[in-house]
Amino acid sequence: MNNFLLLFLLSFSIGCAQDKQMLSGETDWQKKMNADFKDATKSPLKDKDRKNFTGLDFYKFDSTYVVTATLKRTPDAKPFKMKTTTERRPDYVQYGVITFTLKGEEYQLNIYQNLGLLDKEGYEDYLFLPFLDDTNGEGSYSGGRYTEARIPDGDTIVIDFNTAYNPYCAYNEKYSCPIVPRENYLATEVRAGVKAFKKH
Known part of the structure; x- marks a missing residue:
């Protein structure tokens, strides 16, 4: 028994x-x-x-996509209303420009702060990195993806594209999602992070 x-x-x-x-x-x-x-x-x-x-669905974790970037702060950047998938226009500011090497090529992206989050506990040093790449519509969400970082003490910042995720509106159109600025396009495949969602 x-x-x-x-x-x-x-x-x-x-x-x-x-x-x-x-x-x-x-x-x-x-x-x-x-x-x-x-x-x-x-x-x-x-x-x-x-x-x-x-x-x-995730791409397999790949340490190639964990990059150490040089951060050039842009303290004189003017706040702006970021376009979203709805009429909502949240306030953002470009915090800086990051420069990094991926698979032997150098790239630059703008990194942003959401001004509406600055007063929220835990978000004081939060940075927002939306990007487009050549997997969009060919494995990843067609509208691009986001990843995040924290303000570093120095002039280097680690970006882990393995944590790239889809905007919520990729799953449900009721959400209002920032549209990735065209200048944040990477002319390469970022085969890391979340893939496109297959709805049932």
């Missing part, structure tokens, strides 16, 4: 582990993303998509 019970508990725990495995990811960041997308209180997914959700 004890052996039978042990076998049952073992198979039950393996079954639970397999259920959890469906929502797991390769990295802690991927696991958290999947958990948040399954959580009705945090998920941007429509109810019907969340019900069948077993995890986002």
Whole structure:
């Protein structure tokens, strides 16, 4: 009887582990993303998509896409209204220009601050990096993706494109999402981060 019970508990725990495995990811960041997308209180997914959700599609983690960039601050940049997918125009400012090498080529991107977040706890040093690349519409979301960083003490900043994620409006049109500025186009494939979402 004890052996039978042990076998049952073992198979039950393996079954639970397999259920959890469906929502797991390769990295802690991927696991958290999947958990948040399954959580009705945090998920941007429509109810019907969340019900069948077993995890986002990610490119395989690749350390090539973790880059150390030079940050040139732009303290004289004027705040502006960033275009979004709706009529909303949130206030942003260009915080600086980052320069980095990826696969032997040098690239530059503008990095921004959301002025509406500056007073929010935990966002005082938050930087927003929207970008376009040659995977858009060919594996990743056609409208480009976002990643984030924190203001560094010095003039170098680490950008991890493995944490590139889709705007929420890629999952649900009710959201208002910043449109990636054209000047933040990378003429290369960034095969890292979240792939395009396949709706059910």
